[in-house]
Amino acid sequence: MLKVENIITRYGAIEALKGISLEAQHGEVTCLLGPNGAGKTTTMFTIAGILNSHSGSITLDGDDLTHQSAPAIVRKGIALVPENRLVFPEMSVADNLAAGAYCRSRSERAAIDQDLTEMYDRFPQLKERREQLGGTLSGGEQQMLAIGRALMARPKILMMDEPSLGLAPLIVDQIFKIIQQLNEEGVTILLVEQNAHMALKIAHKLYLLEQGTVTFEGTPAEMQQEELIQRAYLGTGD
Amino acid sequence: MPSDYVLTIISNIGMISLIALSAYLLLVTGQISFGQQAFFGISAYAGAIATTLWGWPFWLALIFGSGIAALAAGFIGLLTLRISGMYFSIATLAFAEMIRLSLFKLTYQIEIDGELIGPNGAGGFGEIRWIFDHNISVLEYTLLIYTVLLLVLVGMVLLERSRLGMIFRMLGGDALLTRTQGLNPVRYKIIAAVIAGFIAGLGGTLYAHSFTYIEPQIFNVMLGVHSLAYGLIGGLGTVLGPLIGVAIDIGFLESIRIFQGYRMIVFGGLVAVMLIFMPRGILDEARVHWIKTVVRRWFNA
Amino acid sequence: MTDFVQNCIDGLMFGSGYALLALGFTLVFGVMKRLNLSYGPSIMLGTYAGTWVYLNITDNAWLVALATVIATITVGIYVERLCFRAIRHGSTIASMVSSFAIWMQLEEVALHLLPERTYPFPAFFTATTFEFGPFYARSEHITMLLLTLVLLVLLHVFLFKTRPGLALRSVSDNPLASAYMGINNSNILFLAFALVSVLGGLAGFLILSADTQVTPFFGLWATFKGLIAMMLGGMGSLPGAILGGLLLGIVEANAFWYGGAVMRDLSAYLLLFVMLIVRPGGLMGQKIVAEQRAADERV
Numbered sequence: 001m002l003k004v005e006n007i008i009t010r011y012g013a014i015e016a017l018k019g020i021s022l023e024a025q026h027g028e029v030t031c032l033l034g035p036n037g038a039g040k041t042t043t044m045f046t047i048a049g050i051l052n053s054h055s056g057s058i059t060l061d062g063d064d065l066t067h068q069s070a071p072a073i074v075r076k077g078i079a080l081v082p083e084n085r086l087v088f089p090e091m092s093v094a095d096n097l098a099a100g101a102y103c104r105s106r107s108e109r110a111a112i113d114q115d116l117t118e119m120y121d122r123f124p125q126l127k128e129r130r131e132q133l134g135g136t137l138s139g140g141e142q143q144m145l146a147i148g149r150a151l152m153a154r155p156k157i158l159m160m161d162e163p164s165l166g167l168a169p170l171i172v173d174q175i176f177k178i179i180q181q182l183n184e185e186g187v188t189i190l191l192v193e194q195n196a197h198m199a200l201k202i203a204h205k206l207y208l209l210e211q212g213t214v215t216f217e218g219t220p221a222e223m224q225q226e227e228l229i230q231r232a233y234l235g236t237g238d
Numbered sequence: 239m240p241s242d243y244v245l246t247i248i249s250n251i252g253m254i255s256l257i258a259l260s261a262y263l264l265l266v267t268g269q270i271s272f273g274q275q276a277f278f279g280i281s282a283y284a285g286a287i288a289t290t291l292w293g294w295p296f297w298l299a300l301i302f303g304s305g306i307a308a309l310a311a312g313f314i315g316l317l318t319l320r321i322s323g324m325y326f327s328i329a330t331l332a333f334a335e336m337i338r339l340s341l342f343k344l345t346y347q348i349e350i351d352g353e354l355i356g357p358n359g360a361g362g363f364g365e366i367r368w369i370f371d372h373n374i375s376v377l378e379y380t381l382l383i384y385t386v387l388l389l390v391l392v393g394m395v396l397l398e399r400s401r402l403g404m405i406f407r408m409l410g411g412d413a414l415l416t417r418t419q420g421l422n423p424v425r426y427k428i429i430a431a432v433i434a435g436f437i438a439g440l441g442g443t444l445y446a447h448s449f450t451y452i453e454p455q456i457f458n459v460m461l462g463v464h465s466l467a468y469g470l471i472g473g474l475g476t477v478l479g480p481l482i483g484v485a486i487d488i489g490f491l492e493s494i495r496i497f498q499g500y501r502m503i504v505f506g507g508l509v510a511v512m513l514i515f516m517p518r519g520i521l522d523e524a525r526v527h528w529i530k531t532v533v534r535r536w537f538n539a
Numbered sequence: 540m541t542d543f544v545q546n547c548i549d550g551l552m553f554g555s556g557y558a559l560l561a562l563g564f565t566l567v568f569g570v571m572k573r574l575n576l577s578y579g580p581s582i583m584l585g586t587y588a589g590t591w592v593y594l595n596i597t598d599n600a601w602l603v604a605l606a607t608v609i610a611t612i613t614v615g616i617y618v619e620r621l622c623f624r625a626i627r628h629g630s631t632i633a634s635m636v637s638s639f640a641i642w643m644q645l646e647e648v649a650l651h652l653l654p655e656r657t658y659p660f661p662a663f664f665t666a667t668t669f670e671f672g673p674f675y676a677r678s679e680h681i682t683m684l685l686l687t688l689v690l691l692v693l694l695h696v697f698l699f700k701t702r703p704g705l706a707l708r709s710v711s712d713n714p715l716a717s718a719y720m721g722i723n724n725s726n727i728l729f730l731a732f733a734l735v736s737v738l739g740g741l742a743g744f745l746i747l748s749a750d751t752q753v754t755p756f757f758g759l760w761a762t763f764k765g766l767i768a769m770m771l772g773g774m775g776s777l778p779g780a781i782l783g784g785l786l787l788g789i790v791e792a793n794a795f796w797y798g799g800a801v802m803r804d805l806s807a808y809l810l811l812f813v814m815l816i817v818r819p820g821g822l823m824g825q826k827i828v829a830e831q832r833a834a835d836e837r838v
Contacts, residue, residue: 098705
C-alpha cells in the first residue's frame with residue numbers, strides 16, 4: 001500500500017502542495033481529482049521522485065521512498081504513465097517498450113521477453129506497429145504504448161497522469177476499459193484525472209485536490225452525495 | 239610620462255575594447271556572434287588601403303573602413319535573419335572564416351616610391367605608414383584611440399537610455415515578446431548588426447594603423463571568441479562590462495610576467511568558471527541595477 | 540573528368556574521417572542538445588599522449604592507439620564536468636561558449652606539452668598505392684575508410700542492440716520520459732562523452748597515422764571539419780553526420796584540386812554558410828527543435 005503523509009512540495013517560494021495525505025490500497029483504483037493547477041501532477045511527480053518534497057513522507061509497503069531518486073523509485077515498483085504520454089517519438093514501438101523494462105536487472109531477461117509478448121497480446125494494435133516510430137502513432141495508440149511501457153517495469157503501482165487528455169471520447173472509453181481491465185487483473189492504479197465522470201465509474205477511492213490541499217476523500221458513492229462537488233465538477237445537482 | 243611599452247598596452251586595451259563592445263552589443267540583443275573579427279579585419283584592410291594606397295586623410299579612412307564593415311555586417315545580418323541560437327553563432331563563425339581566407343587571396347598592390355605597397359595575400363599588408371608620415375607619437379595615437387572609444391561609449395550609453403536601447407534589451411530577453419509589442423525584430427536585429435559592425439570597424443582601422451602591419455591570420459576565431467568572452471566576464475549589464483573583461487585579459491594577464499605562456503589557460507578557465515557561476519558576467523544587469531539603486535539612495539541622503 | 544572522379548574517390552576516403560568526427564559531435568548533441576567545441580582539442584591532446592608514448596615508450600601502433608583513446612577520454616571527462624554538467628539545464632549557448640573557452644585552454648596546454656611544430660606519428664599501415672583503371676587510391680586511405688566502416692557498424696550495434704545504447708537513444712529522444720523509466724541522465728551523459736572520446740581518439744589516430752605526423756593545428760582542424768560535416772548533414776542526425784562528412788570530403792577534394800588549399804578551406808565554410816542559411820536542418824532536413832531556438836534564450 002502506498003502511503004503519502006503530509007507532503008509539502010515547493011516551487012521556489014511557492015507551496016504547490018500544502019500538506020497532502022492519501023493512501024492507495026493494493027488492487028484498487030485510487031483517483032486524484034481536481035481542477036487545473038490544483039497540484040495533481042505535482043503530487044505524481046513528488047511520488048515518482050522527479051520532484052523533491054520539502055517535508056512529509058512517502059512509503060510503499062513500509063519502504064520509505066521520500067527522498068529517493070526517480071530511478072530508484074521505479075525500481076521499487078512505481079511506474080508513471082506521464083501526462084501527454086511522452087512516448088519516445090524517434091524510437092520504435094518495440095524500443096519504447098524495451099525502454100520501459102530498463103531498470104529491471106539483466107537476469108530477468110526471460111521474464112522481460114515474456115512480458116513483451118503479453119504486452120503485444122494485450123495491445124494488438126501495438127503488435128501490428130512494432131517497428132513504427134512512436135511519434136507516428138495516433139493519440140490513442142500512444143496512450144496504449146505509454147501504458148504498455150510503464151507496465152514493462154512490472155510495477156507494484158501504476159500511476160497515470162490524465163490518460164484521457166487530448167483524446168477523442170471514443171478513444172477515452174477504450175482507454176478506461178483497458179484501465180479497468182488492468183485493475184481486474186490485479187494491477188494497483190493511482191489515477192489523476194480531470195474527467196470526473198470517467199473517474200467515478202472506475203475508482204474505488206477518490207481524493208479531491210484543490211489548491212494544494214485534499215478537500216475531500218471518499219468512495220464514488222459518497223462523492224456523488226456531496227452537493228457542492230456535484231455542482232462544481234459533475235455538472236449535476238441543482 | 240608612461241613608457242612606450244605601457245602606452246602600447248593601453249592602446250591595445252582601447253582598440254580591443256571596440257571589438258569587445260561590438261560583440262557585447264549583439265549579446266545584449268540575444269545574438270551570440272563568433273564573427274565580429276571579420277568586420278574588424280575588413281575595416282583594417284579597407285582603412286589601411288585608403289590611407290596608404292590612396293592617400294586619404296585618416297578620419298575619412300576611419301569612416302570609410304568602418305562604413306564598409308557596417309555594410310558587410312548589415313548584409314550578413316540580413317542573410318542570417320531566419321536563423322537563431324547555435325545556428326546563427328556557427329554561421330557567424332563560418333562567415334568570419336570565409337573573410338579571413340578570402341584575405342589570403344587579396345592582392346592589391348601599387349607602386350609607391352619604387353616599392354610595391356599593399357595587401358599581398360598571405361604575405362600580409364605592411365608599411366601602413368600613416369603614423370610615421372605624419373609624425374604621430376605613441377602618446378598622441380593612444381589619445382586618438384581613446385577619443386574614439388570615448389565617443390563610442392557615450393554613444394552607447396545614450397543608446398542604452400534610448401527607446402532603441404530598450405528594444406535591443408527586450409530583443410535579448412524575449413524576441414517573441416518584442417513581436418507582441420508590435421515591434422518587428424527583423425528591423426532591430428539588422429540595426430544592431432550594422433551598429434556593431436561599425437564599432438568593430440572603428441577598432442579595425444585604428445588597429446591597422448597602430449601596428450602598421452596586418453595579415454589575415456590576425457583576424458581569426460580566437461579574436462572573435464575573446465571579444466565575446468570579454469563581455470561575458472566583465473558583465474552584460476553595462477558598457478563598462480566588456481571593458482573590464484579586456485582590462486583583465488590584456489591589462490592584467492598579458493602584462494604580468496608570471497602568466498607568460500599561461501594566459502589562455504587562465505583566461506579560458508576563467509570564462510568557463512564564470513559561465514557556471516555568473517553567466518552574465520561580473521557586472522550583470524542585476525548587479526548594475528543594485529549599484530544604481532545604492533548610488534541613487536546615497537545621492538538623496 | 541577522370542580528375543573529378545579521382546577527386547571524388549579521395550574525397551570519400553577523407554570524408555570518412557570527417558564522418559567519424561561528425562558522429563562524435565552528433566552523439567553529444569543528441570544527448571545534450573549542446574555543442575561541444577572542445578572535441579577537436581580533446582582528440583588532439585589524446586594524439587599528443589599517443590605521440591609521447593610513441594617517442595618515449597614503444598613503436599607498437601596498438602599501444603599508441605590505446606594511449607590516444609585513454610587520454611582523449613580523460614580530457615573528455617574534464618570538458619564534460621566543467622562545460623556541460625556544471626551548467627544548468629537549458630543553457631545550450633553557455634555550454635557552447637564555455638567549451639570554446641576551454642578549447643583555447645587546451646590549445647595552450649598542448650603547446651606546453653609538445654613545443655615543437657610537428658612530431659612523427661606512427662604509420663599504422665604500410666604505404667602502397669592501388670591502381671584501378673585510370674584511378675588510384677593510397678592504401679592508408681583505403682584502410683581508413685574500411686576501419687571507419689567497421690567503427691560505424693560497431694556503433695550501430697551498440698546503439699540499437701544493447702541496453703546502454705537504448706538508454707542513450709532514449710535520453711537523446713526525450714530526457715524527461717527517460718527519467719520516468721529509471722534512466723539516470725547524468726550517467727548517460729557520461730557514457731556519451733566516453734563513447735565519443737573513444738570514437739574521436741580512434742578517428743584522430745587513424746587520420747594522423749595516414750598523415751604520419753601531428754601538428755598543433757590538428758585540434759582546430761578536427762573541430763571545424765567535424766562541426767561542418769555535422770551541420771551539413773543536419774545537427775543531431777547520425778546518418779546525416781556520415782553523409783555530411785562524405786559531402787565535405789568530396790567538395791574539399793575538388794576545391795583543392797581546382798583551386799588550392801585556401802580554396803579548399805574556403806569552400807568548406809561557404810558550403811556550411813549556405814547550408815545554414817538555406818536549409819539549417821541540413822541534408823537530412825532535421826526539424827529545428829524548439830529548444831534550439833535560442834533567440835529568446837539568455838546566455
